Amino acid sequence: xxxxxxxxxxxxxxxxxxxxxxxxxxxxxxxxxxxxxxxxxxxxxxxxxxxxxxxxxxxxxxxxxxxxxxxxxxxxxxxxxxxxxxxxxxxxxxxxxxxxxxxxxxxxxxxxxxxxxxxxxxxxxxxxxxxxxxxxxxxxxxxxxxxxxxxxxxxxxxxxxxxxxxxxxxxxxxxxxxxxxxxxxxxxxxxxxxxxxxxxxxxxxxxxxxxxxxxxxxxxxxxxxxxxxxxxxxxxxxxxxx
Numbered sequence: 281x282x283x284x285x286x287x288x289x290x291x292x293x294x295x296x297x298x299x300x301x302x303x304x305x306x307x308x309x310x311x312x313x314x315x316x317x318x319x320x321x322x323x324x325x326x327x328x329x330x331x332x333x334x335x336x337x338x339x340x341x342x343x344x345x346x347x348x349x350x351x352x353x354x355x356x357x358x359x360x361x362x363x364x365x366x367x368x369x370x371x372x373x374x375x376x377x378x379x380x381x382x383x384x385x386x387x388x389x390x391x392x393x394x395x396x397x398x399x400x401x402x403x404x405x406x407x408x409x410x411x412x413x414x415x416x417x418x419x420x421x422x423x424x425x426x427x428x429x430x431x432x433x434x435x436x437x438x439x440x441x442x443x444x445x446x447x448x449x450x451x452x453x454x455x456x457x458x459x460x461x462x463x464x465x466x467x468x469x470x471x472x473x474x475x476x477x478x479x480x481x482x483x484x485x486x487x488x489x490x491x492x493x494x495x496x497x498x499x500x501x502x503x504x505x506x507x508x509x510x511x512x513x514x515x516x517x518x519x520x521x522x
């Protein structure tokens with residue numbers, strides 16, 4: 281009897297392993313590509329639902345007409361900006377994977393996105409979130425919304441520019457969006473805390489009076505935060521295909 285139970289347990293384990301393998305095999309491969317901006321920087325792209333997204337944060341230093349976006353590094357100067365500007369991500373480890381942009385740069389008529397692409401609207405972010413499983417009621421809400429949509433967007437634990445420093449066990453990057461934890465610059469120019477390796481902020485192209493809508497992911501949350509903030513915050517930017 282004991283031998284029979286052992287054999288049965290072995291069979292069940294084998295069946296479970298095979299089922300997991302089959303599930304992984306049946307998971308559709310991500311459709312990917314690239315796009316190059318006016319600065320000559322090439323980005324990975326990924327198709328999520330019916331949308332094509334950049335799979336990296338924007339790091340251009342020029343508008344689409346090749347005019348330069350002003351680089352502003354002093355906190356005191358950043359605080360008073362009313363025109364487009366960018367700031368390098370100060371953590372040297374993350375220096376080549378994105379910049380902080382204020383919303384004035386996002387909204388500049390010269391265009392910050394590569395040709396054929398644009399900064400996504402609040403509605404286009406909602407479309408992404410709903411494709412990843414968020415219901416419409418949550419998508420239209422503010423604050424932390426949904427369930428596991430954020431974990432499907434973040435690079436996995438242990439990735440080079442991941443969320444691992446704070447022990448984020450949720451990140452799966454199932455969508456291929458590959459969100460990294462670059463933190464932000466506050467409205468007064470100072471860096472957000474805890475910042476890099478813990479948080480990520482992305483602008484939308486949608487204004488809300490003197491503020492604008494954004495998205496926020498956090499190492500300790502598996503869902504997605506939606507709200508609006510002052511336009512002189514420094515956030516990351518993703519682009520979406522026209």
